[in-house]
Amino acid sequence: MSTEPVRRGTGRARIIEAATELFLSQGYAGTTTRDIAARAGIRQPSLYAHFKVKADILLEVLAQPIRASVETSAALIEDAGLSAVERLGRLVEFDVKLLCDGPNLAHLGYLPDVRAEQIDAELDAQHRDLRRAYEVLVEGALKEAGRPVEDARGISDVVLTLVEGVILRRIVDPGVTGEQLAPLLRDAVLTLVR
Amino acid sequence: MSTEPVRRGTGRARIIEAATELFLSQGYAGTTTRDIAARAGIRQPSLYAHFKVKADILLEVLAQPIRASVETSAALIEDAGLSAVERLGRLVEFDVKLLCDGPNLAHLGYLPDVRAEQIDAELDAQHRDLRRAYEVLVEGALKEAGRPVEDARGISDVVLTLVEGVILRRIVDPGVTGEQLAPLLRDAVLTLVR
DNA sequence: GTCTATATAATGATAGAC
DNA sequence: GTCTATCATTATATAGAC
Known part of the structure; x- marks a missing residue:
């Protein structure tokens, strides 16, 4: 898996973009919140300033x-x-x-x-x-x-x-x-x- | 998820059958070795008398x-x-x-x-x-x-x-x-x- | 909003008795 | 081959400082 942070977007949008790429390449259960955070260029606990639980990230990805x-x-x-x-x-x-x-x-x-x-x-x-x-x-x-x-x-x-x-x-x-x-x-x- | 053990087959075949159903309903990463064992009617460590690692179960399921x-x-x-x-x-x-x-x-x-x-x-x-x-x-x-x-x-x-x-x-x-x-x-x- | 530190639980896998 | 017991790792999520 690439751990390179995505470059475009900020904050929440960057998380969604990172999660989208990872869910597509590894599945939902196969993607950890650490994976998402690393790709979004932040630390894992920082995700929870934007989303209450992991499934909420999936919801937003699917809503796109x-x-x-x-x-x-x-x-x-x-x-x-x-x-x-x-x-x-x-x-x-x-x-x-x-x-x-x-x-x-x-x-x-x-x-x-x-x-x-x-x-x-x-x-x-x-x-x-x-x-x-x-x-x-x-x-x-x-x-x-x-x-x-x-x-x-x-x-x-x-x-x-x-x-x-x-x-x-x-x-x-x-x-x-x-x-x-x-x-x-x-x-x-x-x-x-x- | 249903935890009811599968009834047909014995040993290895029963594990494959259980894993197949679970992989289809939960995905591979979303299925734990405990899930598979429970459905096969055995304990989780008993899986490793038949398969070296979890991925080997997937291999056999796909080979079917x-x-x-x-x-x-x-x-x-x-x-x-x-x-x-x-x-x-x-x-x-x-x-x-x-x-x-x-x-x-x-x-x-x-x-x-x-x-x-x-x-x-x-x-x-x-x-x-x-x-x-x-x-x-x-x-x-x-x-x-x-x-x-x-x-x-x-x-x-x-x-x-x-x-x-x-x-x-x-x-x-x-x-x-x-x-x-x-x-x-x-x-x-x-x-x-x- | 991000961080460090950490709690808590679940995970894959091993050791050794029967 | 199955079991109980357990290890080491990794997972999601929270607490609290900045």
Whole structure:
């Protein structure tokens, strides 16, 4: 493990940044408060001036990625100027790029030791929203293609599984980029609703 | 966490079974040797009559799922009596069912605290084999469809991402079954190579 | 808000009897 | 192979000075 202090940010933000990197590389239970403090450039007890317990750091780390995704996907879904097919394609591209670029934050929500902290209520709610978004767009795309909407549920399942797969993809293939993967998955999804 | 001892198996096998369940529900670092022993129905020091260190238990747990997958996929690929399309469809179905049924062992190989143990060489080799298998079959299927084989790499990427997605799918949707998901993903994949 | 010092508990692992 | 007893280390968290 690197013990080099992170350079940017101050105080609380620096702790969050350090904890994020460490949770992703070592897991939650596998990361000690000393690890976090060392990387944030402070002593271990100083963490407790910002957080009451270790789990509170995890809460804040998990709270980071929520907003951007939900808001943008909501905006995409309701853009009446575009066809459902176009909106579906853009949502896939957006999500894949979000999952590929930056730290693999989405992966944290799937870790056993994170789920064992029983803070998954909000994460699961997010997941339901995303699932619903894909269902709506797939249904719209199928209508545009003159296909029966009964297929929407199954195809949404496939699309969701595909997008989710990106999270694990990055772990084995760290070189993967949203730039290359996003158009690939978008085209694949559009083939399914054509 | 349930501390109820597992009932089946004896000695070493019972320990592996207990450790598997616990690693999946709490992660590796989040599971103590006392947890494992309690679930196996023995005392903590008794573990060390079977394993030298904790990481050796993890090694054995990870060694479990390797064989069946690799052997069956190899047999599927080389079955000359079937078309490439049929073989591709069967491989997808086989892998999805394998990933859906039984404990989610594949997920363990993606956990940060497991990868931090630096035992991923064999796991990554497996992954490369699977990737290669899909490339070969996708290429064959594209030939049969009269499409350019240059598309094979990209489509294999999509297929692999889709199959891998099943691993995370189970975590948020514990009710998902291979029976329902396998045909869905198979049909989706076959649509992509048609 | 950060520090040093420390309390308290849990951890992986060993020794040696049976 | 399992047990009891225990060690050495490391963990989270607190107390109190600056």
